[in-house]
Amino acid sequence: MSQLPIPQHFQPDRVGEIWRVPYQDLAIAARSWAQQHQLRPTAAGNAKVRLLLIDVQNTFCLPDFELFVGGRSGRGAIEDNVRLCEFIYRNLGEIDQIIATMDTHHLHQIFHPIFWIDENGEHPTPAVTTISPADVAARKWRVNPDFGTEQSQLQAYALHYVKQLSDGGKYPLLIWPYHAMLGGIGHALVPAIEEAIFFHGIARTSQASFSIKGDRTLTENYSALAPEVFTNQLGETIASKNDRLIELLLDSDKLIIAGQAQSHCVAWTVNDLLTEIQAIDPKLARKVYLLADCTSPVVIPGVVDYTDRAEAAYQRFADAGMNIVKSTADRDFL
Known part of the structure; x- marks a missing residue:
């Protein structure tokens, strides 16, 4: 299937804003779009192409929020999400399921x-x-x-x-600023991304999957797959791997990954995924595709710049067999 046009409802100049997604109107538009472009329900096919979106939340993606990932350009996450939305819409017919992780925090946590x-x-x-x-x-x-x-x-x-x-x-x-607080607006997905996920779900009759991470009091959870620390000083388990999500990702025929931030939650998630892959069959790394233009590193001007570390991590993933691609490139990987 060739790439699809971008639906008229998508407004790239609003990706850095907050609004209420008009679900019912969008559902009607998505059904019409599916009929117009002859999109089949995901259950009608055999392929399992999954898109993993890591922490594409207001707290990381909008400039007025707590931990906006600006990258070196200062507009990193906004520009990433414009490309990410366009990627989803253009490839509605090829993406079978979207999985979104959500960084989720409470007041009393070890990094607050x-x-x-x-x-x-x-x-x-x-x-x-x-x-x-x-x-x-x-x-x-x-x-x-x-x-x-x-x-x-x-x-x-x-x-x-x-x-x-x-x-x-x-x-x-x-010590991080209070962010991604459960129940708060910063915890929610960026509206433009939420809108694209919902539109895809209706158009392809596909249930998106949402995975909570980071809600343990006594450990950080940069990775969506595993905590930073598993046991306390007595050797007792305080947190464990997300086996359900790991199984879902490994079950993919193709797994595409994007999100924020490249230097932290994205890199740590991909690193843990690679560890799982190498324990089973290193060749499985070839089915993982990292959208390099839909993620940015943490950069705090005058304080810290994780760009080089992020790029080094991506090079390590590429050396292990994963594919570093651009959302705007020829779609030979779908």
Whole structure:
């Protein structure tokens, strides 16, 4: 099937805005679109082409929100999502299912300011404070006692946690601004992306899948497939892999991946997926396609720039057999 035109309802100049998706009107338009372009329900075919969208949420994708991923251009996530929406619409007939992960947080989590205090009872400044094993051992930062949990055990866990990050080659514990808060507007999908997912679901009679990540109190979850740390200082399990999502992704005939941020949640998810693939059959990496122009790295001007790390990760994935492609390139991979 050749690429489809972009439906008239899509407005690229509104991708950086918030609005209510008009579901019923969109459903009618999608059914008409499916008939006009002879799109078949996904159940009528045998192929399993899946599109994995990682954390395409307001909190990461809109400039007025907490953790906008601007990349070096300053408009990274907006430009990425314009291309991503166009990719979905042009390839409605080829994409069988869309899977969206959603970073999901509560107030009291180990990477939020309120979890920690210094000797003066002050919380760490988000986006600029990292907490190292030395900081915790010296009690420069300690667990906030006001939550009433067992302090000695939680403090021991905190030291265990940052050591696990350091020993495992993970990013150090960065205190993030409150973001992707469950129940808040920042947690929601970007309206333009939500609209495209809904339109695809109606046009192809395909149920999208949504996967929550990051809601564990005592660990970060950059990856959609696994937490940063699995056990506490006593060896007890505090979080586990998302086996259901792993199985769904590995079951794909072709798996296309996009989302935010390239340097963090996207890279960590792909890395964990590659680990699963290599444990089964390294050749399975060939069925994974990373949309390089639909993701951007974290860049905080004057503070940190993860672009080089993101590009190094993508090169490592390519070396392992995964395909680095552009959404606007010839569609020879679909």
